[in-house]
Amino acid sequence: MASSSSNLVLLVQSQSGKEATANALWNSMSQAALFSRYSSSGLIWYYYGGTMIVDGVVTQIANNTSTGVTLSASATNYIEADRSGAVTKNTTGFTPGRIPLYTAVTNATSITSYTDCRAQWNPSGVAGKLARVMASDANITLTQDEANNDILQFTSSVSLTTTRNVVVPLAAQQWTVYNGTTGAQSLQFIGATGTGITVANGKRAIIYSDGTNVVRVTADA
Structure with a gap:
């Protein structure tokens, strides 16, 4: 979180090319988007990738914006990642030793609500x-x-x-x-x-x- 005097390059009302400044600023924060929700369609959950440490190795996790994770209908889905970066879901609860990502509540055909449960990217309890x-x-x-x-x-x-x-x-x-x-x-x-x-x-x-x-x-x- 920035202080009241920010070290970030922020948008200025009178400037031209605001989109370039905004895109550069968002891109600099992209690591925080690892495993964040990209979008959803029906019961399919899509997410952003990023970089994480996988058993000691710096590893690039690809965006998943096409295949997605299929959620269970009419249930609370617990979306999580293992230490290899693979994302799955279950309807029981977050699995010990995995990275909690989101809970998503569904009806018969779509996602009705979701909660962000991500905490940090050297997750406590997920040792290499x-x-x-x-x-x-x-x-x-x-x-x-x-x-x-x-x-x-x-x-x-x-x-x-x-x-x-x-x-x-x-x-x-x-x-x-x-x-x-x-x-x-x-x-x-x-x-x-x-x-x-x-x-x-x-x-x-x-x-x-x-x-x-x-x-x-x-x-x-």
Whole structure:
């Protein structure tokens, strides 16, 4: 929200080319339109796309202005998005772990009212989860996109023969990690320098990087 003295370029009554100023201003706010209602026709709900983080990756969600989402007739529809950006509806309630968008009330043929339930675009309770399969009996280094996830889950397609390192960025960040690899070996979560934390096979832990080392918050007993 702008202050009483706005930093935005606003329309001036006497100016020419108001449409160019208005279009530029609206376009600068387009991120706020992610998943917003575009229009509706009968029981079909159309929405705008935009940019969101999908499991650590900056992803463009396309406008849906042609196929839409078909709502149920004579019901309250709960329109929501999952963490991949796919939009669906149900008539029960918002699904835990998904992004609430709108409720829409319908009669037999059309939408009679709707309520905007969008809150923010790093939604609380919708954590990114990495499911990484270790393809060889070797240390691995996470990419930035992989490390952007809050939950790091590791399995392996081979049997590990010794403790292997999972090298994470040392920027301040916290993760919940799970070692589900085969071979009954531990994983050590560590930065390119500094000390790390070892998580036993079959165990979970909450760890974080303090900028120098990877340290433990808590773990399974």
